[in-house]
Every structure is written in structure tokens, then in C-alpha cells.
Amino acid sequence: MSRFARRFGLYERPVLDVEETMIALDAMVATASMQSRSMSVAIVDAWGGLLGAMRMDGASTQSLQYAIKKAYTSARIGSNLGEFRDRLIERSGIVNDFGDPSFVVARGGGVVVRAVSDRTVLGGIGVSGGSGDEDQAVAEAGRAALGL
Amino acid sequence: MHSIPMLGLAEARTALGAALDAARNRPGRPVAIAIVDGHGDLLAFACMAGANPALARQNALKKAYTAACMRTDTADFVERLRSTSRTIVDFGTSDLIADPGGVVLTRASDGAILGGIGVSGRSSEEDEAIALEGRASLKL
Numbered sequence: 001m002s003r004f005a006r007r008f009g010l011y012e013r014p015v016l017d018v019e020e021t022m023i024a025l026d027a028m029v030a031t032a033s034m035q036s037r038s039m040s041v042a043i044v045d046a047w048g049g050l051l052g053a054m055r056m057d058g059a060s061t062q063s064l065q066y067a068i069k070k071a072y073t074s075a076r077i078g079s080n081l082g083e084f085r086d087r088l089i090e091r092s093g094i095v096n097d098f099g100d101p102s103f104v105v106a107r108g109g110g111v112v113v114r115a116v117s118d119r120t121v122l123g124g125i126g127v128s129g130g131s132g133d134e135d136q137a138v139a140e141a142g143r144a145a146l147g148l
Numbered sequence: 149m150h151s152i153p154m155l156g157l158a159e160a161r162t163a164l165g166a167a168l169d170a171a172r173n174r175p176g177r178p179v180a181i182a183i184v185d186g187h188g189d190l191l192a193f194a195c196m197a198g199a200n201p202a203l204a205r206q207n208a209l210k211k212a213y214t215a216a217c218m219r220t221d222t223a224d225f226v227e228r229l230r231s232t233s234r235t236i237v238d239f240g241t242s243d244l245i246a247d248p249g250g251v252v253l254t255r256a257s258d259g260a261i262l263g264g265i266g267v268s269g270r271s272s273e274e275d276e277a278i279a280l281e282g283r284a285s286l287k288l
Contacts, residue, residue, distance in 0.1 A: 016197065053192060054192050
């Protein structure tokens, strides 16, 4: 096999199973409950497609839409949302530069999920309903529940 | 003032888990499952790895939405369209779908609409069977 074929040929890519999605969602709802917060949580795959979502009692309907967009942005950019925001500010960029109207900018509540072995993007987690820090803590609890 | 009953995450989670179990216990393609409230807004969602990327998610959402907003299972909605010689286009919205696999959630005591469950990824009949198991897990 030529070097070219090895670099650009057919390859295997890991994806999240629904069992893993449910573990992360349940862990995030439990974390938010412990903080007596009503939040919305979402998980998307590496393409940004919705894998799982939950809206807690009392959380606004808009919060779930926002959580999905946070997850989408994290997965597509391949970065935690806070770091994406810092980079934009540092370079005086605006989110519209990316040409994707579904992207959102937020201080927290969005994390990218990567495989341990080769850092392949598996997806993104989005949380909305609390402060930036609270959203971020819940999103990180979701990623931690996956052992990633 | 007036108040309306709302489906909680506890019920949505129970139905989602039961529908996922039903999908695992019946051999077939991976599915997406959506649970919406009485206004058709998403409450809980799960998509199995390998589900049709173009159709499964979108149609699970549309089936749940249609069941909740048209206040009937989508299989009955299909039948109602047929018997009244109407088409889905007559309703003026692209959010509805005429395809079995969506079931309405109503409160037994007064028939109040609480939400809907939508399943997509397999044949319409298989999707509906999974959605019905989701509903059967709830005592409303």
C-alpha cells in the first residue's frame, strides 16, 4: 500500500452509542438536580446531528434549543465553547465569519468530546439554563461520565 | 386564570427508556426517538448509532410533534386524511408528517393532551410498535 493510500484511504471512525449518550444525559441531569437547577442538556455527534437531549421540569423551552446549538458549535468547531469565544475575542473575529447560522457564542456550557486514543472528535455536549460556570460544570460532568 | 397539565422529565425519561428497550429487543435498523410536550416542544430525545442521518431524527421529531398537535396517533391521522380526502399540504405547515410511528400522550382522567412520542428509522409499522411500548410504560 502506498503512503498516499494509507494517509487518505478508507478509515474507521469511532462514534457514540446510544447507551453512552443516555449515561451522559442522566449524569448531567443528576448534577443539575444536585445544584437545584432546571437545565437543558444535549449531545450531538461529530457532524452536529442530535444524539440525545433532556429538558428538566421548569427549564424554558428555549434553553433546550440553545443547549443543542451549544453542542453543535462545540462539535463542529472541535473546541470547548469558552475557548472558542476567547479565540474570537483575541482575534477580533465574529461568529458570522464561519458562515454557519447555527453557531452560537457563550462563555460556558459547551464541550467537545474526543476519543482518548487519537483525539478524534466524537461529538459535543451543550448545557443551558444556569450561569456560564454552572452550565460548564454540568457539561463537564457529562463528558466525565463517558470517561473521556 | 387557567392551568394546564405538563409532562415532566421523569415521564419522558421513562418512556424514552422503554422505547429504547423495545428497539433493542426487536431486531431491526437503529431508530431515533423523540418525546415532546403538549405544545410539540422537545422534552427528551435519543438516537441510536447508525440511524438514517437524513430521515430518522427529523421524522421522529415530526411524528411526536404531529401526534401532540393533531391530538391523535399519526396512524389515525393518516386514516383521517384518507377518509376526508385531505393532504398534509392542506395544513399549511411543513412541521407535520402523515406517517405512523407517532403516538399521543393523554391524561386518562380528562383526556388532556400531555405530549407525544415519535419513532423513526424502521418501517412505519415497526416504528409505531416501538412508540406504543414507550406509551405503555406510562400511567397517565
